[in-house]
Amino acid sequence: MTAPFRIAIAGLGTVGSGVVKALTARGDDLSHRAGRALQITAMSARDKARARGFEITGWRDDPLALADSDADVVVELIGGEEGIARDLVERALAAGKHVVTANKALLAKHGLALAKLAEDRGVSLKFEAAAAGGIPIVKVLREDLIAHGVDAIKGILNGTCNYILTEMEASGRSFAEVLKEAQAKGYAEADPALDVGGGDTAHKLCLLSSLAFGTAPDLAHVAVEGITHITADDIAFASEFGFRIKLLGVARRVGDKIDQKVHPAMVRARAALANVPGAANGVLVDAGEAGSFFFSGRGAGEAPTASAVIADIVEAASDGDQPSPVFGRPAAGLAKLAPADSKAGVSPWYLRFEVLDVPGVLAAIARHLADAGVSIESMIQRGRAPGEPVAIVMITHETAQGAVERALKVISASDKVRSRPCMILMES
Amino acid sequence: MTAPFRIAIAGLGTVGSGVVKALTARGDDLSHRAGRALQITAMSARDKARARGFEITGWRDDPLALADSDADVVVELIGGEEGIARDLVERALAAGKHVVTANKALLAKHGLALAKLAEDRGVSLKFEAAAAGGIPIVKVLREDLIAHGVDAIKGILNGTCNYILTEMEASGRSFAEVLKEAQAKGYAEADPALDVGGGDTAHKLCLLSSLAFGTAPDLAHVAVEGITHITADDIAFASEFGFRIKLLGVARRVGDKIDQKVHPAMVRARAALANVPGAANGVLVDAGEAGSFFFSGRGAGEAPTASAVIADIVEAASDGDQPSPVFGRPAAGLAKLAPADSKAGVSPWYLRFEVLDVPGVLAAIARHLADAGVSIESMIQRGRAPGEPVAIVMITHETAQGAVERALKVISASDKVRSRPCMILMES
Numbered sequence: 109m110t111a112p113f114r115i116a117i118a119g120l121g122t123v124g125s126g127v128v129k130a131l132t133a134r135g136d137d138l139s140h141r142a143g144r145a146l147q148i149t150a151m152s153a154r155d156k157a158r159a160r161g162f163e164i165t166g167w168r169d170d171p172l173a174l175a176d177s178d179a180d181v182v183v184e185l186i187g188g189e190e191g192i193a194r195d196l197v198e199r200a201l202a203a204g205k206h207v208v209t210a211n212k213a214l215l216a217k218h219g220l221a222l223a224k225l226a227e228d229r230g231v232s233l234k235f236e237a238a239a240a241g242g243i244p245i246v247k248v249l250r251e252d253l254i255a256h257g258v259d260a261i262k263g264i265l266n267g268t269c270n271y272i273l274t275e276m277e278a279s280g281r282s283f284a285e286v287l288k289e290a291q292a293k294g295y296a297e298a299d300p301a302l303d304v305g306g307g308d309t310a311h312k313l314c315l316l317s318s319l320a321f322g323t324a325p326d327l328a329h330v331a332v333e334g335i336t337h338i339t340a341d342d343i344a345f346a347s348e349f350g351f352r353i354k355l356l357g358v359a360r361r362v363g364d365k366i367d368q369k370v371h372p373a374m375v376r377a378r379a380a381l382a383n384v385p386g387a388a389n390g391v392l393v394d395a396g397e398a399g400s401f402f403f404s405g406r407g408a409g410e411a412p413t414a415s416a417v418i419a420d421i422v423e424a425a426s427d428g429d430q431p432s433p434v435f436g437r438p439a440a441g442l443a444k445l446a447p448a449d450s451k452a453g454v455s456p457w458y459l460r461f462e463v464l465d466v467p468g469v470l471a472a473i474a475r476h477l478a479d480a481g482v483s484i485e486s487m488i489q490r491g492r493a494p495g496e497p498v499a500i501v502m503i504t505h506e507t508a509q510g511a512v513e514r515a516l517k518v519i520s521a522s523d524k525v526r527s528r529p530c531m532i533l534m535e536s
Numbered sequence: 537m538t539a540p541f542r543i544a545i546a547g548l549g550t551v552g553s554g555v556v557k558a559l560t561a562r563g564d565d566l567s568h569r570a571g572r573a574l575q576i577t578a579m580s581a582r583d584k585a586r587a588r589g590f591e592i593t594g595w596r597d598d599p600l601a602l603a604d605s606d607a608d609v610v611v612e613l614i615g616g617e618e619g620i621a622r623d624l625v626e627r628a629l630a631a632g633k634h635v636v637t638a639n640k641a642l643l644a645k646h647g648l649a650l651a652k653l654a655e656d657r658g659v660s661l662k663f664e665a666a667a668a669g670g671i672p673i674v675k676v677l678r679e680d681l682i683a684h685g686v687d688a689i690k691g692i693l694n695g696t697c698n699y700i701l702t703e704m705e706a707s708g709r710s711f712a713e714v715l716k717e718a719q720a721k722g723y724a725e726a727d728p729a730l731d732v733g734g735g736d737t738a739h740k741l742c743l744l745s746s747l748a749f750g751t752a753p754d755l756a757h758v759a760v761e762g763i764t765h766i767t768a769d770d771i772a773f774a775s776e777f778g779f780r781i782k783l784l785g786v787a788r789r790v791g792d793k794i795d796q797k798v799h800p801a802m803v804r805a806r807a808a809l810a811n812v813p814g815a816a817n818g819v820l821v822d823a824g825e826a827g828s829f830f831f832s833g834r835g836a837g838e839a840p841t842a843s844a845v846i847a848d849i850v851e852a853a854s855d856g857d858q859p860s861p862v863f864g865r866p867a868a869g870l871a872k873l874a875p876a877d878s879k880a881g882v883s884p885w886y887l888r889f890e891v892l893d894v895p896g897v898l899a900a901i902a903r904h905l906a907d908a909g910v911s912i913e914s915m916i917q918r919g920r921a922p923g924e925p926v927a928i929v930m931i932t933h934e935t936a937q938g939a940v941e942r943a944l945k946v947i948s949a950s951d952k953v954r955s956r957p958c959m960i961l962m963e964s
Contacts, residue, residue, distance in 0.1 A: 130683045134683065137682075138682065141682060242827065242829065244676055252664075252843075254566065255558045255562065255839075257565075380811065383806070383808065397838075399833055399834040399839070399840055401831070401834075402830075403830070404808070405830065406828075409827075411683075411824075411827070412826045415682075415683040415823065419680045419683065422679070422682065428857065428858040430854065432854050433569070437569055438571075441568060
């Protein structure tokens, strides 16, 4: 056996602790797999004293000092797209150390520069834990589904959103109520904006896009819509039509461009993605001639995320002197694929209007839709108590997003229409 | 870039042709990923003259000559557990060449010896295409779900069986009819025994077991039951109970032993495995604390299988001088896990008896079951035309397989019972 592989860990929260515990509990087996002993030689975290259930090894008050330690790999589990996390990753790579990280925000923003740095220095930069937790989708896209290219990726990449939507469906409660409960249970952050606003899904999606399509991570061109406007009504209507509402990250090749977007969608109840339960994640990859592949499992939490980090550590240890390119192809050659017009794609749309129950409202809505070229396939109008607004739900024929949006803009301006109309893509 | 990576291909049937076509069509991208040019330098197949839609390069009449060619990797797509395939793989490894193969039968039988040979010579022996085609389950088990161990694997690993069972359910037709049609369409072999008898699933299962549990492939200890005795009635009854019948390969850790078996099972209609359609494959991995992961997609055919072969070729090309162990851990250290008593596991069972419609038959069956300690949870007896045998279907409470088999043995002996009673495990 060659020399031990020395590991420095920055960040000892849920995931960092999970990594230390698994390396301790199963170190022998993992060392056998790596072909060399795996040895934690340094750690840093915000609070040294916190009880974690394991011994601290090689403590550093300053996480940046890990980059100057004798470690072979620095495991960055601090998080954040700037600040200490970025400094540490840059310094560690510059110092010729491998880096393993779970930091999707950092890579979504600085992925290309960091990949170039890693490849210049001949070290690994691995990030299996940055997308879909325990599901090895990063490696699958980087190394497995490569022979026939990827046409599209469609994923449930945020467990918090999937938990909230699943609970809303099961209980009939509102978004706000379920979010509050999720926060109390620790399934949602105190500031949930990054999750429920779709930003976290966008970070992950643009990493998967980069691997699939050979483009630099390009967060700026991901159109993002979250789930905060989804109501219990929308979920009930979806269910009536045989659909479920899921927050999807979708990346597609459109000619020589790519379309990347995050949005809630109605997915057929029998489809694999519709059956990703609770806080789990699921990813569908359309791999050209090789067909469609589906992967699901736990996308967050201590053990699943630690599982991904450890797979990366073992791979870095066994890679030898020839680490493979960070995003599957040499960073210098990552094509800059132009963004496709994401509003051009057609699909049926679910539309919900809250209107005042006065004569002529429906006629006005129907006319505005017709003027924009949006034709209606079916409609439900449901009675409410007198004086309350009425929900009108329509399903369109296949229509471009842009056309529907133009119609809704006009309709929103009417004083008979309460709140912003809701539009949700339906998978055809 | 380093020197080109030279590829010799033995076997130019469906998969071999798919490999050549994909390497030709996407060679530039794949070479970028590998870090060196990928170059086919030699080929061999049974019939040189056959039209394949691509040019022959470096033809050898004798496939064994590929082992002495200048290739860096020999891709064995001949098949068969002995004969030319085995000779070629042994010779190529002995000559210090990497080997990529789709040959499950060969590895199930000689996997340990071949892995030792590969590791002795410091070369790769890769077999992603040997199990579940395009689904990268071999790599997932070898490199990804390693941090928390694997408790169980449950897979639909044979597309022919899944196609037949799916068609039987959709059409209500008999096994024999659907098999005949599948043969006519080319979905089943002229001699279907290896598929429908469960042997092919057993080959694949013992490779996955080896990767998951760190044991040598041990085909002799896989209990195998196929689908030839499944009737249209069984499928209809399953559907009535909310189940589907699937041929599963199941490997579980039971203490320090492992239980490996192939058998038809009733899977709940909403479960992920129940929704693996047609000729697709699906694998559920229970990865301890990290939770359950599910993978599905096309398990056979030109492009999916070629996709797996090519991923292996690219990995062999980029591995450099340190190929990772064939079964995830060094072959010399693969633990010999003892087989668990596969008849000890309890579950509910579906039992179907074809009986003569005479007084006392049901009482006799019920008594024999009670004597063996098998208690019945529910029963259906369905009338037939006078004089025809009657189907009695029972679902047991959780019972050990051995107890049910003892009762059925006694019941079979009765002259009131027509044909062998059918027993199918129900997932609880």
